[in-house]
Amino acid sequence: MGKYKPIIFLLHVALIFFSALPACSQNNNSADTEYRPSMPNNVFTQIQIRPIKSNESSTSIQCHASGVDQSDWQHISFSELPQNQFFCLRAKINIHRETLSSNPSLLVGMLGSTDFRWDNKPLISNGLPARSFIDEDPGTIKTLVRLSDDLLNDGEHMLSATISTFKVGKELDSIGYVLAIVDEQKLTNIVLFVSMLSAFFIGVLVILFVIFQLVNWLYQAEKSYQMFSVLCLFAALLLSVEQAKFWLDYPYNWHALRLSVILVLTFITSFLLPMFYVAYFRLKQVKIWVTCSLISLIIISLLDLSYDITSVVLFFAALFWSLVINLLQIRKSGQGKAVSVIILIGIGFIIFYPEYFVEFGFAMFFIAIVLTMLVALIKEMRQHKARSLKAERIKTELLRRNMQPHFLMNCLTQLMELIETKPQDALVLISALSQEFRQLTQHNEQDYVPLFDEIALCKNHIQIMSIRYQKDYQLAVVGEVEGIWVPSAILHSLVENCFTHNKISSDRMFELKVTHVGKLIDLTLITPIENKTNHQGTGSGNHFIHAKLAELNQKEAEFASYESGDNWISKISYVNININAASE
Amino acid sequence: MIIVIVEDEPLIQQRIQRLTTEILIAKDPRIICFDDIDNAESFLSENTIDVLLLDLNLMGSDGFTLLKSNLAAAFHTIIISAYAEKAIEAFEYGVLDFIAKPFTKERLIQAFERLLHNRKNEYPSAKYLSVKKAGEIQLISIEDINYIQADGHYTWLNLSSSDEVMPTKVLHSKNIEKIEQLLPECFMRVHRSYLVDMRKVKSVRIQEGSKYTLLLNSGEKVPVGRTKYEQIKKQLNGI
Numbered sequence: 001m002g003k004y005k006p007i008i009f010l011l012h013v014a015l016i017f018f019s020a021l022p023a024c025s026q027n028n029n030s031a032d033t034e035y036r037p038s039m040p041n042n043v044f045t046q047i048q049i050r051p052i053k054s055n056e057s058s059t060s061i062q063c064h065a066s067g068v069d070q071s072d073w074q075h076i077s078f079s080e081l082p083q084n085q086f087f088c089l090r091a092k093i094n095i096h097r098e099t100l101s102s103n104p105s106l107l108v109g110m111l112g113s114t115d116f117r118w119d120n121k122p123l124i125s126n127g128l129p130a131r132s133f134i135d136e137d138p139g140t141i142k143t144l145v146r147l148s149d150d151l152l153n154d155g156e157h158m159l160s161a162t163i164s165t166f167k168v169g170k171e172l173d174s175i176g177y178v179l180a181i182v183d184e185q186k187l188t189n190i191v192l193f194v195s196m197l198s199a200f201f202i203g204v205l206v207i208l209f210v211i212f213q214l215v216n217w218l219y220q221a222e223k224s225y226q227m228f229s230v231l232c233l234f235a236a237l238l239l240s241v242e243q244a245k246f247w248l249d250y251p252y253n254w255h256a257l258r259l260s261v262i263l264v265l266t267f268i269t270s271f272l273l274p275m276f277y278v279a280y281f282r283l284k285q286v287k288i289w290v291t292c293s294l295i296s297l298i299i300i301s302l303l304d305l306s307y308d309i310t311s312v313v314l315f316f317a318a319l320f321w322s323l324v325i326n327l328l329q330i331r332k333s334g335q336g337k338a339v340s341v342i343i344l345i346g347i348g349f350i351i352f353y354p355e356y357f358v359e360f361g362f363a364m365f366f367i368a369i370v371l372t373m374l375v376a377l378i379k380e381m382r383q384h385k386a387r388s389l390k391a392e393r394i395k396t397e398l399l400r401r402n403m404q405p406h407f408l409m410n411c412l413t414q415l416m417e418l419i420e421t422k423p424q425d426a427l428v429l430i431s432a433l434s435q436e437f438r439q440l441t442q443h444n445e446q447d448y449v450p451l452f453d454e455i456a457l458c459k460n461h462i463q464i465m466s467i468r469y470q471k472d473y474q475l476a477v478v479g480e481v482e483g484i485w486v487p488s489a490i491l492h493s494l495v496e497n498c499f500t501h502n503k504i505s506s507d508r509m510f511e512l513k514v515t516h517v518g519k520l521i522d523l524t525l526i527t528p529i530e531n532k533t534n535h536q537g538t539g540s541g542n543h544f545i546h547a548k549l550a551e552l553n554q555k556e557a558e559f560a561s562y563e564s565g566d567n568w569i570s571k572i573s574y575v576n577i578n579i580n581a582a583s584e
Numbered sequence: 585m586i587i588v589i590v591e592d593e594p595l596i597q598q599r600i601q602r603l604t605t606e607i608l609i610a611k612d613p614r615i616i617c618f619d620d621i622d623n624a625e626s627f628l629s630e631n632t633i634d635v636l637l638l639d640l641n642l643m644g645s646d647g648f649t650l651l652k653s654n655l656a657a658a659f660h661t662i663i664i665s666a667y668a669e670k671a672i673e674a675f676e677y678g679v680l681d682f683i684a685k686p687f688t689k690e691r692l693i694q695a696f697e698r699l700l701h702n703r704k705n706e707y708p709s710a711k712y713l714s715v716k717k718a719g720e721i722q723l724i725s726i727e728d729i730n731y732i733q734a735d736g737h738y739t740w741l742n743l744s745s746s747d748e749v750m751p752t753k754v755l756h757s758k759n760i761e762k763i764e765q766l767l768p769e770c771f772m773r774v775h776r777s778y779l780v781d782m783r784k785v786k787s788v789r790i791q792e793g794s795k796y797t798l799l800l801n802s803g804e805k806v807p808v809g810r811t812k813y814e815q816i817k818k819q820l821n822g823i
Contacts, residue, residue, distance in 0.1 A: 406641075409666035410593060413686035417599035470594040500641070503592070503620065 042100055042181055044091040044159065048073040051087045052162070054131065063088035064120040064160040081110060081176035083168050086131045090160035091179065095152050101183035104147045109178035111252040112165040113139040118151050119158055127251070129164035138167045138251040146184060167253035173306040191246050198243040201367055205236035208374065220384065224280040228373055231272040235366050238265040259307040266311045269366075270297055270318035276373065277325040280380075281335065293321045312354050319343050319350070322369075339372045391551045407496070414468055425467070432464045443488040447552055448577055451484040451523075454491045455512065461492060462510065465499050471506035479514030484521055484576055487552050490545050491525065494561075494570045497542075498527040502568055505530045520556075521576045527568040549574060585611040586632070590624045591639040591664070596685070600637055600664060603689050607696055621650055628657065635680075635699055636661045652677055652721045656714040658737065658757040660765075662695050677723075678710035678766045698765075709768040713741065715754050724754060726767065730784050731806050734760040734777035744784070744802055774798060774816055775809040782819060 050061060050073045058064070073090075081089075106123070108114065113127030113136050127139025151157070168175055212229035216222060241261050244250070250258070271293055278289045296317045301310060323343045326336035346369070411433055418426035439457045443449050459475050466473045475495075491512070498504060508528040515522045542561055549557040549572075557574040587604055591597040597617050605613055616633075618624035621640070628636070638661055640651055651674065654661050660680040663671075668684035675682060681695040712723040724741060733740040741754045756763065764771065764779055774780045786799045788808065796808035798816070808816060 405668075406666035409668070409685040410596065413599065413666070414593065414595045416686050416688070417595050417602075421598075421602075468593050468595065 042093065042096060044078075044093050044179055046075065047078055047089065047091040047179070048075055049082070049087050049089045050074065051082075051085055052131070058088055058162045061088060063090065063162060064117045064158075078110075078176040078179045079174040081112065081163070081165065081174075083165050083171065083175055086129060086162070086164040086166075088160065088162055090158055093157050093159060093181070095154055095157055097152065097154055100152065100181070101186070103184040103186075104152060104181050105184040105187070106143070106145050106147055106159070107178055107180050107182045107187065108143040109141060109176075110163075111141060111168050111172070111175040111255050112163045113137060113167075113252075114143065114161050114163050116143075116145075116159065116161040118147070120160070121151075123159075129162045130166075131164070133166040136164045136166050138253045140249040141245065141252050141255060142249055144184065144187070147181065169253060169256035170259075172256070172259075173308075194243070195247045198239055198246070202236045202239050202243075204367070205232045205239065205370070208370070209233040209236065212377075215381075220381075224276065224282075224380070225377065227272065227276040227279045228377060231269065231276055231373075232370065234265055234269045234272060235370065238262065238269055239366075241265060263301070263307060263310060263314075266314050267297055267301060270314040273318040273369070274321035274325055277322050277329075277336075277339075280373075280376065281325065281329050281333075283325070289321070289325070293317070296321070309354070312350055316347065316350050319347050323347070335376075339369070339376070342368050342372055387551070390547065404496075404500075406500075410468065411464070429464065429467050432460055432467065436460050436464060440489065440492070443492075446488050448485040449488045451481045451486045451514065454486045454488070455481065457489070457492050458495045458512075461495055465504075466506075469504070469506075471504075473504065473506050473510065475510040475512060477512045477514065479512075480516075481514060484514065484516065486521075486523070487548050487554070487574065490548055490572065491523065493544055493548075494525050494572075495527075498525075498529070498568055498570075502527065502529040504528060505566070516576065519576050520573055522571065522573045525570045527570070529563070529566060529568045545572070552577075585613050585634050587613055587615045587635050587637065588624060588628065588633050589615060589617045589637045590619075590621055591617070591637075592619045593639075594619075596639070600692075603692050604637070604696075606689070607693050611700075625650075625653075628654070633659050635659055637664055638662070639664050641665075641667070648673070648677070649721075651679070652714045652723065653716065655679065656716040656721055656757060658759070658762075660699055660758075660762055662699070672708055675708040676711040678713055680765065681707070710766040713756060713763070713766070715741070715756050717754070722754075729771075730781060730800055730802055730804060732756075732760060732763060732771075732779040739763055742804065772812075772816070772819065774812050775807050778806050780806050782816075785820065788813075788816060788820060 050063075052058060052061060052063075106116070106118075108116070108126070113129040115125040115129055116123040124143055124145040125139075126143045128135075128137035130136040165175060209229050209232040212225045212232065216225040216229060241258060244258065274289065274293045277283075278286055283289065297314055300313045300317055303310070303313075305313065323340060326340045326343065329336040330340065411429065415426050415429060418429060436457070439453070439460065443453070443457065455475070455477055462473045462475050495510070505528040510528065511524075511526040513522075513524040513526070515524075542559070545559050549559065554574045557572070559570075559572050561568070561570040563569075585608060587608070589597060589600050589604070591600055597619065601615050601617060604615060616627065618627065621638075624636075636654055636657075636659055638651070638654065640663060651661070651663070655678045662681045662683065663674050663679050664683045664685065664687065665674075666685040668682075671682040671684065681698060683691055683695055709726075711726055713726065713729075715722050715724060724743065728743045730742045730744050733742065735755075737757075737759050739756045739758060739760050741756055743752050743754065760773075760777065760779060764773060767779065770781055770783050771779050772782050780798060780800070784801050786801050789797045789799055789805075791797055796810075796813050796816075798806040798808055800806065
């Protein structure tokens with residue numbers, strides 16, 4: 001449960017975040033509440049616009065005067081502001097002091113240059129509205145002006161403005177975002193909160209980027225670490241550009257560019273997300289996954305949807321592919337359950353609240369995904385550490401396993417006896433022993449050795465055992481040995497194991513069958529044992545072989561060992577890896 | 585003197601046999617060799633022998649099970665093994681000696697001397713005694729034994745255990761001399777037929793006819809040999 005704590009914490013943060021949302025959206029949407037009769041006070045109603053033709057001026061059409069002929073004025077909602085126009089806007093508001101917030105300020109969020117008046121008195125200008133593209137001096141995307149008390153008498157007031165919107169640069173769904181009277185203090189607090197939160201997330205992502213770059217370069221090069229790191233970087237960039245509107249008051253003609261950048265970053269992030277899982281699960285069909293996700297993302301980009309919807313759909317596609325990959329992985333190995341659940345939640349979120357998703361959900365959700373990745377990666381690092389420790393241990397164990405003390409001590413006892421009785425035979429045993437030591441030491445330094453060498457090692461061991469048991473053991477090899485490599489010392493370990501645990505018959509030969517289908521090698525060692533054998537296996541020999549195969553990352557390798565009639569049979573199948581060929 | 589050797593490697597078997605014959609030549613040794621424990625077991629169940637020289641792979645649990653069943657028998661067992669790290673455990677279960685391979689003639693002489701002269705040794709003493717009861721091997725902790733009473737070639741182990749499963753008196757196949765060899769210092773031969781854990785003695789009592797008796801904490805009384813009285817008194821005062 002402990003590993004999900006960060007996610008739970010995050011969900012808490014998300015809750016706080018969303019509870020702050022209504023405050024925002026109330027302000028955002030107040031322009032749309034004009035038709036709600038229950039709230040007639042302190043919101044702008046009857047927003048009208050009228051283009052200023054080339055032969056007119058704002059004065060000639062009485063832009064800022066109230067009670068004039070309104071026949072050629074057009075009623076709109078604030079989000080329907082026209083692009084590439086020089087026009088006049090006016091809106092009515094019914095001020096009711098008692099219900100007005102404590103620090104009333106006018107908040108205008110739109111793409112355009114504006115010159116606002118309050119009851120025909122200059123209020124604020126943002127940039128310089130003009131009749132043409134060339135003359136217009138673009139204003140910033142956001143205007144906030146404090147409304148002094150003398151402006152806010154109870155009763156009806158009129159807000160009017162000359163506006164030009166020539167420099168948007170691209171056809172957008174909407175260029176008017178907010179026109180409302182807000183509590184300045186509240187707004188500042190919300191902006192501060194959102195900025196801090198996103199700065200925090202961006203910081204986290206950047207730190208993760210740096211850490212995983214370092215891990216990749218200095219500790220262990222892994223595609224999944226690299227992928228994760230780059231994903232964090234792009235997510236950080238995306239989040240910074242996305243949230244820039246909160247703290248950066250840029251001229252509105254930059255807005256289209258910013259949206260394009262967001263789109264490109266979303267595209268890259270959406271591509272990297274499923275690719276991370278491809279790398280993390282080490283899937284083989286990389287090309288297929290790359291093609292699938294790229295094609296779907298490109299098609300979505302070409303659909304000519306609005307910026308926001310394109311972003312959402314792109315991310316939806318990324319989630320879809322990630323979910324597919326994770327679900328396949330659950331079937332394959334049981335990994336990916338937590339991630340799938342989070343992705344499902346995310347997909348549900350996108351379907352039910354697409355508008356919140358763009359504004360806030362994306363960042364939150366992305367962080368959640370990143371956290372699951374982080375948990376998974378750290379788990380993997382732990383496994384990796386355990387694996388490398390184990391690999392070290394195996395290396396040191398190899399010699400000990402194949403030159404076990406009891407083997408050595410028994411041999412030395414034999415030697416004592418031979419020296420006292422048949423010194424000539426002692427020399428033979430000493431040569432065979434030294435040969436075995438030399439070969440084992442050499443093999444110990446390699447992961448794979450040619451099967452031919454391994455067989456020589458086994459034959460030497462069998463010779464030693466022949467002397468020890470005063471019998472004539474023989475090893476027969478059936479099948480082609482040339483070009484086949486074998487994890488070092490595993491056959492030797494099998495032979496050694498058989499002698500340790502069984503009474504071996506010398507009437508029949510040891511038999512090693514070598515077969516291969518494609519790259520898969522099958523080795524079958526048939527050991528003749530005497531009928532009445534009590535198998536005293538402690539399993540440490542088998543454990544060694546399993547560990548060795550695991551250490552060499554022989555994932556499809558199989559090992560089985562069983563008694564069959566008066567034989568002890570050990571079967572190993574593994575992928576042939578030719579060291580020379582691999583290193584070329 | 586009948587000696588059984590269990591050793592699967594012919595050359596080592598030959599070595600043990602050769603050296604044993606040389607050492608015990610005066611005792612007219614009769615040596616029977618086996619290369620696996622199963623054949624040896626069936627021989628041992630039908631014959632009386634003096635000592636078992638056993639090579640056992642003690643790495644698995646099977647090895648110790650086999651060992652314990654032999655330790656319940658009347659004869660002493662000497663282990664000759666390459667698994668030197670198992671020596672202490674083997675002593676705890678009551679082997680007379682543990683000879684690590686490779687071994688010299690001198691080491692074998694030492695072991696036989698201990699066997700023949702009923703000498704206590706410098707090795708770790710037993711912590712358990714194996715007894716065979718209804719075909720099953722039971723381990724009795726030395727700590728639970730109050731005193732041991734000889735009964736012909738057998739001995740009775742008198743236990744302090746209040747455990748109902750374990751009766752307070754258990755028969756052991758070894759004679760009192762052999763048992764004494766395996767026990768720690770705290771056990772004292774207070775009488776020709778009695779071995780007592782001196783830590784469990786409450787007091788010494790003089791009875792009519794200048795007979796002495798030990799009163800144990802458990803309330804049991806154990807006779808004291810005439811010649812042993814002074815020694816016992818000294819030791820009790822010392823404690």
